[in-house]
Amino acid sequence: MEAANGLEQFLTDTWNDIVGLVHESAVYIDHAATECLHWYTSGKTYAFLKDAGAVSVYELAMYNFRYVKVKNCKRAVIISTSTNPAFYQRTVKMIMEKNAFDSCTIVTAAHSTVLTYEDTVPVEDRVDYAKLKRDVKSWMRSNQQSQDCMVTILFRPIFISSIDDGLFVTPPFGDLLPPLNSASTVDSEFAIDHLVSLLDNLFAYLNLKEDVYSMGKFSEHVAEKLETLPAAISRRNNLAGTKGKGVSLIFVDRTLDLCTPTSNNTESLLARILCTLPHLPHHYNDVAINMSPLFHGPQESIEVPGCLASNDKSLMNMLITKKQKEVLTTINKMLIDMLTMKANSRLKETLKPKLATRISAHSLEKFMHKFKDVDDLRAILEPSKKLQVILGIIQALTSEKTSQLELLISLEKLVLQNIAVSRDSTSVLGQFSNIIKTREKRGLDTDNILALLVHIYALAGTEIQFCPQQEQQLMEAIADAVFEDTTKLNENTMNSKMSVYQQTLLLSGAADAETIRETSMRVADRIMNVLHEIAQQRAFLHIYRSLMSKSSSQEIVRRIGILQQLLTDMLYPEKHELPDLHQRSPSLISAGFNLFSKGRMKRHPCDNDWIIIYVIGGVTPEEVKEAKETISSFNLNCHVTVAGSRFLNPLDIVDKVLLSSIDY
Numbered sequence: 001m002e003a004a005n006g007l008e009q010f011l012t013d014t015w016n017d018i019v020g021l022v023h024e025s026a027v028y029i030d031h032a033a034t035e036c037l038h039w040y041t042s043g044k045t046y047a048f049l050k051d052a053g054a055v056s057v058y059e060l061a062m063y064n065f066r067y068v069k070v071k072n073c074k075r076a077v078i079i080s081t082s083t084n085p086a087f088y089q090r091t092v093k094m095i096m097e098k099n100a101f102d103s104c105t106i107v108t109a110a111h112s113t114v115l116t117y118e119d120t121v122p123v124e125d126r127v128d129y130a131k132l133k134r135d136v137k138s139w140m141r142s143n144q145q146s147q148d149c150m151v152t153i154l155f156r157p158i159f160i161s162s163i164d165d166g167l168f169v170t171p172p173f174g175d176l177l178p179p180l181n182s183a184s185t186v187d188s189e190f191a192i193d194h195l196v197s198l199l200d201n202l203f204a205y206l207n208l209k210e211d212v213y214s215m216g217k218f219s220e221h222v223a224e225k226l227e228t229l230p231a232a233i234s235r236r237n238n239l240a241g242t243k244g245k246g247v248s249l250i251f252v253d254r255t256l257d258l259c260t261p262t263s264n265n266t267e268s269l270l271a272r273i274l275c276t277l278p279h280l281p282h283h284y285n286d287v288a289i290n291m292s293p294l295f296h297g298p299q300e301s302i303e304v305p306g307c308l309a310s311n312d313k314s315l316m317n318m319l320i321t322k323k324q325k326e327v328l329t330t331i332n333k334m335l336i337d338m339l340t341m342k343a344n345s346r347l348k349e350t351l352k353p354k355l356a357t358r359i360s361a362h363s364l365e366k367f368m369h370k371f372k373d374v375d376d377l378r379a380i381l382e383p384s385k386k387l388q389v390i391l392g393i394i395q396a397l398t399s400e401k402t403s404q405l406e407l408l409i410s411l412e413k414l415v416l417q418n419i420a421v422s423r424d425s426t427s428v429l430g431q432f433s434n435i436i437k438t439r440e441k442r443g444l445d446t447d448n449i450l451a452l453l454v455h456i457y458a459l460a461g462t463e464i465q466f467c468p469q470q471e472q473q474l475m476e477a478i479a480d481a482v483f484e485d486t487t488k489l490n491e492n493t494m495n496s497k498m499s500v501y502q503q504t505l506l507l508s509g510a511a512d513a514e515t516i517r518e519t520s521m522r523v524a525d526r527i528m529n530v531l532h533e534i535a536q537q538r539a540f541l542h543i544y545r546s547l548m549s550k551s552s553s554q555e556i557v558r559r560i561g562i563l564q565q566l567l568t569d570m571l572y573p574e575k576h577e578l579p580d581l582h583q584r585s586p587s588l589i590s591a592g593f594n595l596f597s598k599g600r601m602k603r604h605p606c607d608n609d610w611i612i613i614y615v616i617g618g619v620t621p622e623e624v625k626e627a628k629e630t631i632s633s634f635n636l637n638c639h640v641t642v643a644g645s646r647f648l649n650p651l652d653i654v655d656k657v658l659l660s661s662i663d664y
Contacts, residue, residue, distance in 0.1 A: 007641075010202060010206065011162060014156055014158065015037065017156060018079065018107055018158075019049065022077050023054075024053055024073070025053075025054055025073070025077040026056050026073050026076050026077070026099070026101075027054045027055075027056065027058065027076075027077045027079065028058045028059075028076065028078045029057065029058075029060055029079040030060040030061065030080050030081055031171075033080065033109070033158050033172075034059075035171040035284065036081075036158050036172075038161070038280075038283070038309055039285075039286075042311045043307045043388075045057075054077075055070065055073045060078060060080060060091065061091070064091075067095050069098055069099050070099055073101075074101055076095065076099065077105045078095070078105070079107045080109070081109040081159065081171075081172040082108075083110040083193075084116075085116055088132060089135070092106070093139045096139035097142060098143070100143055101140055101149075102148065103152075104149070104150070104152070105154065106132070106151070106152070106154070107156050108129075108154070109155070109194075109198065110155070110194060111155050111201070112155065113193075113197060114190070114193045116190065132153060157198050157202060159171070159172050159195075163285070163316055164313050164316040167641065167642050169644055169646050170198075170646075171285070172198075173191060173646075174284040174645055175191075175645075176188060176191050176645050177656050177657070178218030178254060178616055179255075180537065181533070188218075192221070192222050192225050193225065195222065196225045197231075199226060200229055203232075204235050206247075208239070208245055209236045209242065209245055209247070210232075210246070210247045211248050211249070211583065211603050211605070211607075212249050212251070213248065213249070213581050213605060214251045214581070214582050215566065216253025216256050216616075217253070217540075218255070218616060219251035219616055220251075220582055223251050226249075246609065247611070248606070248607070248608045249612050250566075250612065250613045251616055252615045252616065254617025254644075255537050255617065256537050257538075257547060257562035258454055258537070258653055259455055259547050259559060260563070261650065261652070262454045262654075263412060263559070263622070263650070264408045265412045265413065266621070266622035267323055267622070267625065268321070269318075269320075269322070269327055270308075270316070270319040270647075271620060273287055273308070273392050273393065274287065275401070275405065276395070276402075277289065277392060277395060277396055285647045286308050286309055288307065289305050289307060289391050289392040290305065290391065290395060291305065294368065294387065306384075306387075306388030306391060307388060310385045312386075315385070315386070318330060319621070320624050325359075328359045328360065328393075329359055331364065331389075331390045331393060332363075332364060332367070334386055335367050335368070335390065361397035364393075365394050368394065371387070403443060404444060407444065408448060411435070412452070415456055415459070416559055419456075419464055420557035424464060424465050426466070429456075429473070432456070432474060433473045433477040436474075436481050437480070446501060447500070448650070450501070450527070450654045451653060453527075454531065454534060454653055454654065455650075457531040457535045459547055459548070461536075461537075461539075461545060461546065462545065463545070463546055463548075474528070475527075478524040479524035482523050483520040485501075486505045490506075490510075499651070500654075500659060507664060522664075526661060530657065530661050534657070538562075543579055544580050547561065561623055563613070563642075564626045564627065564630060566580075566581070567627055567631065568630055570606065571630065571634045571636065575604045575606060606638055608638060609639065611639070611640045614643045614644060615643070616644075616645060617644070618644045618645045618646040618648040618652070619647065620647065620649070
């Protein structure tokens with residue numbers, strides 16, 4: 001329990017250490033570090049750095065060519081999470097050559113053992129940042145007469161955003177996703193090395209020894225990397241025999257269950273918000289909330305959006321775990337309390353409590369407009385974070401996407417019952433071929449339908465075999481849709497808000513009808529191949545092959561995610577054997593003894609005081625909600641934290657799994 005609480009202190013110490021370096025400096029901070037700091041400061045990243053004495057704060061990105069000379073400043077602080085040598089060789093070089101800094105501090109989340117800046121040096125010999133330091137000095141000297149430049153490179157473990165008690169995400173690894181083909185892990189090796197290095201640093205800070213478990217082939221590879229990391233071996237040896245200093249770290253492949261993140265049928269309001277509101281620029285886990293309803297004047301005058309990040313963990317917990325009716329009742333009371341405390345007498349007369357049955361998003365929206373009549377601006381500024389979250393809820397529930405989401409939810413229910421009842425004789429693919437053809441009349445976008453197809457194949461797994469004729473019909477329907485969508489895009493490419501799906505289609509460069517038709521057939525064929533790979537992801541598992549559950553003949557079939565299944569079985573008091581959960585052998589000697597029992601657990605995850613379940617590829621708010629409900633149903637002597645690369649919504653899966661596989 002104590003170790004779990006130490007996570008917040010870890011973040012505090014890390015950021016206090018970094019912010020102590022920025023006084024009288026121009027600060028350049030990359031997107032992932034910004035997102036980590038965003039959640040730590042409740043959305044006040046800029047103010048946090050400026051209050052610490054930063055002269056200016058800039059976005060640190062490879063494509064940012066707007067770097068200008070910083071006036072009256074001789075110090076630079078660069079905060080980066082990148083392990084990419086090209087990032088430093090291009091971006092840092094550009095900044096140094098455009099300015100006359102005589103002091104530069106690079107704060108990097110890439111330890112010297114994982115920063116591949118100097119490719120000619122073997123990994124085991126990378127013990128410092130000497131080459132990078134020499135290069136930065138030469139870039140600084142090229143722009144000033146003085147040769148006396150000071151360069152400092154510091155490692156700091158920037159990688160965690162704490163969202164809620166028992167929940168964190170890791171922005172630097174937002175793009176990390178297990179491949180469908182377990183053999184193709186080469187592209188992820190640098191990211192894996194980086195992740196295990198940072199986890200080792202976290203456990204070193206907390207003085208913990210970890211038992212590492214995995215479910216999925218990619219997770220097993222990551223677990224092996226952490227188990228054999230020299231620094232981790234040394235740390236665990238130093239803690240050998242120490243009681244009460246253990247943590248169970250469980251890696252789970254997201255690709256084992258792509259059904260859950262492609263579902264729109266959720267009770268978590270956070271999931272609804274992430275599906276309907278735009279993300280903050282370069283953020284995976286927070287949204288941009290329109291704040292104009294609080295003020296008089298045209299909407300475009302309010303340029304700075306609100307967000308969800310808050311140091312009040314109860315707000316996020318409410319969005320994740322509470323049902324919609326309960327949330328609406330709670331925020332209705334919040335609004336009345338805020339207005340009553342600060343409103344003038346005329347406004348107070350209009351504040352009449354509503355019955356819970358009459359509270360809706362639209363009634364709350366009207367309530368919000370009353371803040372325009374508040375005389376004292378501080379009445380809005382003081383409860384600002386609550387108002388931002390409330391506006392986010394209202395805007396999500398009144399979004400124009402609501403009708404489309406309701407239709408998608410009804411289709412999901414239809415799919416689940418159809419597959420469960422008819423099994424191999426299901427006609428669901430034939431139905432979806434017709435849905436694709438009539439998508440515009442139904443108000444459905446093609447990318448939402450693709451998410452539903454991922455949902456279907458992930459749900460079916462190896463339990464259901466679809467009819468080849470229906471699959472051929474489906475592929476032709478997809479090809480027709482891609483052809484029609486590409487043709488329309490070529491006729492009108494001025495849309496500034498193109499989806500990832502639309503951008504992917506334009507990358508083909510196909511212009512004439514014949515070429516577009518050929519390209520569409522190739523895209524449809526590739527999509528079908530990927531769907532088949534998705535269906536095979538759980539084939540090697542022993543007890544978690546199915547995502548469908550039916551407790552009795554009278555009950556309807558329901559979808560049950562793999563994370564929920566694992567948690568339920570793992571937390572059972574009798575500590576049953578979990579055949580699909582592999583534990584890494586802590587030493588070569590014990591590995592020798594386990595040649596004939598590979599994968600069997602030598603210790604149970606609940607033997608430690610803290611359990612971290614890290615889903616490689618991301619988690620959904622609905623999964624977190626279900627996990628919290630499952631955890632609360634047991635009388636545990638340990639603390640369970642759910643973590644993941646990022647928050648996910650259905651279109652994220654379409655982008656990362658389907659569209660990214662299309663190669664023209």
